[in-house]
Amino acid sequence: MRTIDHFTRPKEYLSPLDEYFGKIVRQWADKEVIPYRRRYDEDWKEHHLIEPAFDKLMGELGLQRVLFPEDLGGWGLGHSHYIGTASYRLFEEVARADSAMAVAFGVVFWPLIMICNEPHVNRRLCEEFAPMFCNTRKAVFAANAMTEPQGGADIENMEIVQGATIETTAVLDGDEWVINGHKLWPTNSGGVCNLFGVVCTTNPGSRDLSDFAFIFVPADTSGVAQGSPYQKAGMAADKNGDIWFEQVRVPKHYRACGPGDDYKYFKEVISFGNLGSISFVSGAMLNVFEILQEFCGNRAYGGRPLKENDAVAGVLADIVKDIDIIRVLGYQYARMIDRPDLYGPRWSDEIVAKGRAYKYFACDRAVEDLGKAMNLLESSGSDRAWDIEKHWRDLKIVQLWMGGKQLCQMETARWYFDCKTL
C-alpha cells in the first residue's frame, strides 16, 4: 500500500537533518497530536490540551533552538546552507498533524530570522535572546507584530507602500527606543508571546526606507499589553489577538539590522513566510491523502470500494496529482532559499515574488481539492471525526493570511511584468 512517503521530493536537495527531523517529528505528531486534535477546537482559548504538545516539540525535543548558533545552544540552522529544506521538512511533518501548530512553531523563527541568518547575524542580540529559547524545556513563543488596524496586511505590500502606512512609531530617546502603536493578528499573540519583533516607523508617513524599523520587544516589557485571542474558523493552536505598545522602552540595540537593512532583510522574512505556508499546505494535504485512502478504501459503493469507482478515482487522481506537484514546488522553493549563490538573495524581489506565486498556487489547489475531498465523503466530510473538515478550515486560513491572494497576485505580476503602480 502506498504511503505519504511515496510522494515525490527532490532527493538531491534534502538537508543532512532531513531524516532525523522527519523521524522525531512524525513520532511526536502520531503520539502527541493526532489522537487529541479533534478536541483542539474547543481548546482554542485555554490551550490545556495544546500546550503540552508544544512543550514536547519545542522545549523537550529542543526544536525551538534550531536557528541559533551552536555555541549559544542552538543547532546552527541560521548559518547553514540548508535552512530552507530543513525547515520545510520540520513544518511539513508538524502540519500533517495540525497546521496551526506548524505556524505557531514556525513563527517562533520568523522574527529571529532577522538576527540569526547569514549574512546579517546580529551576534549581540543572538546572545541576548538565545537563553530565552535554549535554556528551557517549555515552549517559548516569538511573534512578528506587523499588521495594523486600518490596512491590515497591506503593510506587507512593501514595494508600493514602502512603510508609509505604518502607524506604530519608534522614537529614539537617548539609548532607548520608545514605541507606541497598535498591532493586530500576529501568530503567537493572544497572550502567549514571549518576544515580539515589531514593525515600526521612525518617521510616520515617510517613504524613506531607512525609516522602516524592526525592533525587538520582550513581551514582559512595561507598556506592552496583549488582548485575548480571537475566535476563528479554525487553527485553534494558533492564537491571534491585539497588541498595544504604549510608551514601551527598549534598548537602542534592539533594532534588528539598522536603517535601510531592516527594510531589506524584512523581505527575507516574507520569503520565509511563503516557504512556511507552502510546507503547511503540503503537510496537511499528505494527511488528507491518508484519510482519503482509509475512507475510499473501506467505504463501498455498488458493492466495491469507493476508490474503485472510476468517477471517484478521477477525483482522487486530481487530488494526489496536486499534492505531488505542491510538494515538488515547495522543495524547489526551499532550495532557492538555501542557495542564494544560485538563485539570488532571499530578500530579492524575485525570490519574494516567486514565493508569493508558489504560495497562492499551493493554497488555491489545496482549498479546491479539500472541497472535493469533503464532497467525496458526503456527510462524513463535515464530521469532525474524519479530520478532513479540519484541514479544509485550516488551509483556507493559510490561503488568506499574509495579505491573501490578491497581494500574491500583485507581487507576482509586478515582478514578471515590471508593473510600476500596482
Next chain:
Amino acid sequence: MSNLDLIPYPKDMVQESDVSLARTLQQWAEAEVLSKRLEYREDYEKLLKPAMRKLFIDVELQKMIWPENCGGIGLNTPEVARTLALSLEQIGRADTGIGYLFSVTFALCSSFAMETNLNEELCDRIAPLFCQTQEIALGSLVLPAFGRGEHSAEGPLFRGKVLPARARRDGDTWVVNGKSLRPLNSGADAQLFGVFCALEKEDEPGLILVPGDAPGLTRGERFLKTGLAASDNADIDLTEVRVPVENLVFRGENPLRQILSWLYLNSGAVTVGSLFATYEIMRDWAEMRVIKGKGSLFKENPLTASLMAEISHEILLSRLLLHQLAQMLSKPELYRQPGEERLYIPALSVVSHITQTAEKAINQTMELMGSAGYATEWNLERYWRDVKTMQVHLGNWELNKMELARYFFQCRNL
C-alpha cells in the same frame, strides 16, 4: 435597498402573499438572529433555539404544510414551491442551519401531506406533532449510505448504496431494525424520522415513518461537525421498533425522488439566502477598507472590484435559477410531478449548481477579506462552513452526476 428588490427574480411568478411572508421573515431575521449573532455567535440555547421558536411556533412555519382540518395552514399544493423559494431565502440569510432544518422537515412531510399525494390518515396522526404543540418540531431523513468494508454484506443495495435499515411485516405493524443510522439532521432531537428501509419479502424499498419517541429508538452521542449548528445531530439505533403498517409512506424510487426534489428546492433557496448575507458582509467590508495607503478605497480597486463583480454575478444567476426551479415544481401540469425524472433531474442540477457556486463565491469573498474572512467576528466564515456542510449532505457529486448521465444518455450500467 432590501435584498428582495436589489437582486432580481421573476416577480410575475410569485403572489403578494409570498412577498408579504418574505418581508415578515426578513424582519424575523433582523430581530432574532442578525442583530444578536455578534454577541451569541452560534450559541444554540441563547440564539438559535429562541430564533427557531419564534419562527416555527410564533410565525407558525411548522404548521405550513399541514391541511387546515389538521390544524395546519394548508400550504400543501405545488404552488407552495414559489412561497418556499422566497421564504427560505430570508431564513437562509439569517441562519443556514435553521433553513436546512425546515427544508428537511418540509421535504419529509411532503411525502404524505401534499395535496397531490395526500394521506389523510397519516396526516391526522402525525400533524399534531407539529400543529398541537408549543415546542419546536423537526423531521429528519435516513437515506441510503455507503457500505462499510470491501465485501459489504450489510444488506440490499439501492442505487449503489446500502439500505440503512430493514423492516419486516408483523400483523398490523412494521418492525424496523437498523444500527448506527446517520440522519441528515437532528438525530438528537427530531420528533419524526423518515427511514428508507429494505422491506422483507418485497422487491422495492420503502420509507417508513418512525416517531422520535418510539420504543426501541435510541439516540447516540451528539457529534461535532463543521457547520449547521442548529442541527443537533447524532446517530440513531432502531431495535425492534414497531410502527403501524400505515407508516410505510411509499415504496419505490419515484416517491423518494419527490422528497429529494423538494429538499433540493429548499436547500437551494437557503443557499441563495446565505449568498445574500455574503453580499451584505462584503458590501460593508468594501465600504470601509483602505488598501495601498490612505485614500484608496478597497471597492475602487480594479482587481477587487472585478472579484466582487464575479461574486454578485453568481448570486444573480443562482437566484434566477432557483426561482425557475420553483416555477417548475409549482406547475406539475407543465413540468411533470416532482417524483418523475424529468423534474427530479433539473432539481438535482440546480441545487448542485447553486451550492457549488456558493462555495466558490464565499471562498472568493473570504479571499477578499483576508483575516476578517475567517474571524468569527465578521460572520462570513459561518456561512462558508454552513453552506459546505449542507452541500456534502446532498451527496457525493461524482455519484450524483451519474443520475444526470443515466437520464441524458440512457446509460444502463452506471
